[in-house]
Amino acid sequence: MTLQLQLLSVTALCVLAGNFLVEAAFYHRERSANMENLLPSADRSPDISRTFYGIMFDAGSTGTRIHIYTFIQKDDAGLPVLQNEMYHAVKPGLSAYADMPEEGANTIKQLLRIAKKTIPHSEWRRTPVVLKATAGLRLLPEHKARAILDEVHEVFAKSPFFVPNDSVTLMNGANEGILAWVTVNFLTGHLYAKSQKTVGILDLGGGSTQITFLPKLKKTVNSAPADYIARFDMFNTTYELYTHSYLGNGLIAARLATLGALGADGLDWKVFRSSCLPKKYREDWTFGGLTYKISGTPDGYAGYKLCYHEVLRVIKGIVHQPFEVKGSSIFYAFSYYYDRAVESGLIDGSRGGVVEVRDFKKRAKEVCNKMTKYRPISPFLCMDMTYITCLLKEGFGFKDNTVLQLAKKVNNVEMSWALGATFDYFKHLHIH
Template sequence: SSFFLHLGDFWLQFVLLEVSHPVNLSHTFYGIMFDAGSTGTRIHIYTFIQKDPVELPVLDNEMYHAVKPGLSAYKDKPEEGGNTIRALLKVAKKTVPEVEWKQTPVVLKATAGLRLLPEEKANALLDEVREVFDESPFFVPNNSVSIMNGTNEGVLAWVTVNFLTGHLYAKTRKTVGILDLGGGSTQITFLPKSKKTVFTAPASYIANINMFNHTLQLYTHSYLGNGLVAARLATLGALGADGLDWKVFTSSCLPKKFREDWTFGGITYKVSGIPDGYAGYKLCYYEVMRVVKGIVHQPFEVKGSSIFYAFSYYFDRAVEPGQIQNHHSEMCNKMTKYRPISPFLCMDMTYITCLLKEGFGFKDNTMLQLAKKVNNVETSWALGATFDHFNNLNIH
């Protein structure tokens, strides 16, 4: 009987070994990515499971938290900007198990809000963030705090969406394009099917990215100053203007009786409708055209059947109260009705239409996939950037 028991023990251990063997290969790791945008700072805390050492990891969970305004609003008070990062790191401490803190990388990438600031102001903010990171218990990699270039912003958003939609696992050429509309800049990225798209694009619009030991050529560009909020200023003629203390910037895209002070990136502008002039869709479209026409390049194959995911402000504006049902020309011709939602609604919707049609060259009947989240994860470049950190994608 004792012999049987030992055998039994041995068998039991053998079974446990067999069961635990594959589990040992699978390990959980975490990544913390800060997205310092022009209108807010967001923290993404990702939990990954690496099931197979040669395959892509699986994203198990994302914890997401956001604060407003963005870092650029603290351009004259960098310490206060640093405090917003400190507060968000508390969320990370609650989410990541303490034993993992030392090996969990914390990274902050700033986008158009800081790109639009004078260099010394942007650097003061970044230095402040570095200090906050250094006193945190997390792993701070080299170049942990930086301003991301626009190319990477588009490419990494493309990586995020194609990872979440399962296209990266398939190693296929069947991927989806992305359209990202931020406050300060807008990005377009897709994998061209046609050589002509690559040949007819400006050279700087083609980026190479390493995936699965081969190089993908992506069409990508970021238009600084063409984000939704910066485009409002450009439409008003206020982007980069002087004499802000006494100038009032007017537009027929705003309700006639509208007048207020409006702040972006820590600068205040006096903005108003045209009280004794005209307002409405046609005039507004004409004003907005100047911000788009001749600035935005039309890629050769956008008129084709590619699927594009549109997110950030594209999504936010499309789902605001009552907008899905109404054609946006009505929002311009009945501005007072929509003013409680936002006095900028007509301008924003006209800009988005103009950017997609006159800018990128999408047809009226193009169906864009509007998505704030895919599989319950935020669609932004942050996940792609975390990936890049773990699996050097070597974007160039």
């Protein structure tokens, strides 16, 4: 581990955890701490360094990811540092098992085997295991989502790891954005005490999309809907974030909406067409356990302009434009923003990169006007790149010269809400 990451970890954990002492027993939530929910303590001399772990499952709409974090506690009076992360993902997501909850839970068993190999046997009973499900399950009927989560809880209960009381939950979309903001600003070194220098985050998942940033202007706060502003205390500093999660506006859900297939019936015989797809394209496409017949427009026109008008209907009047994003703030964009930028050749997949919003528009035009060339990569690439362009410009209201830092990892740790959620279990952030 680099010295930079060590120093970054100590400083940011200081901010996040205050007087967090790992040996003081692990309260999964301060509001529900009880004797049955305390992490078993370790018997050791106070002057011996100890490594400890946290397991966080991100149950997304297109896949389930396990994040296994390794921390080091140098001494009881000091603060732990993040040493590394083990990451693995499986597809499809749990929502694909809406009618087969037991099979969905079996994918969790597979990922827990990785945790057993990564974490020493002696630490299993002290390592908390948590799963938070996001938009994929939020889009399912409640009884189907609950059936899947109950099966996952059974898997956890039979595992050798420490299982907090609310270890398997459906995650609130606002918390998804807030905890992703915590992760990114932690990894980039922006979470210093009493500092207001932070970066915004843009997370584009399959079922939902989030925007979160720390406003610099009161007008941004005053002009936003009340439930778009979240406040929490961190190391004697109160942060007031602009944050919102748009359920149904993730990349895959937006495909369905663009095709007019979101919530549609008659899937056995209906064909959903779009000028965002190659003209001769026709396939059965499965998402969320349902199969759709989709097609280009063989006798019509295709291309960027027509596609843009199609996806604009999915966004117009739905996405709020925060006052402040019309400025020059820097945002970190990840998940499908990153993936599609790589696939379209906008950035290098091994390094990520810095782009402006106008770069997405330019590349979307090229992809849409040369669909045949890009079809082997993905027949949806035109639709996806156009949707991203439209979401950034017409949705959030970003200017063409807004800088986006596209990244998958920082300091070899995945960009997601998972690390922030793990910290939340160490020391609750008092989000109101």
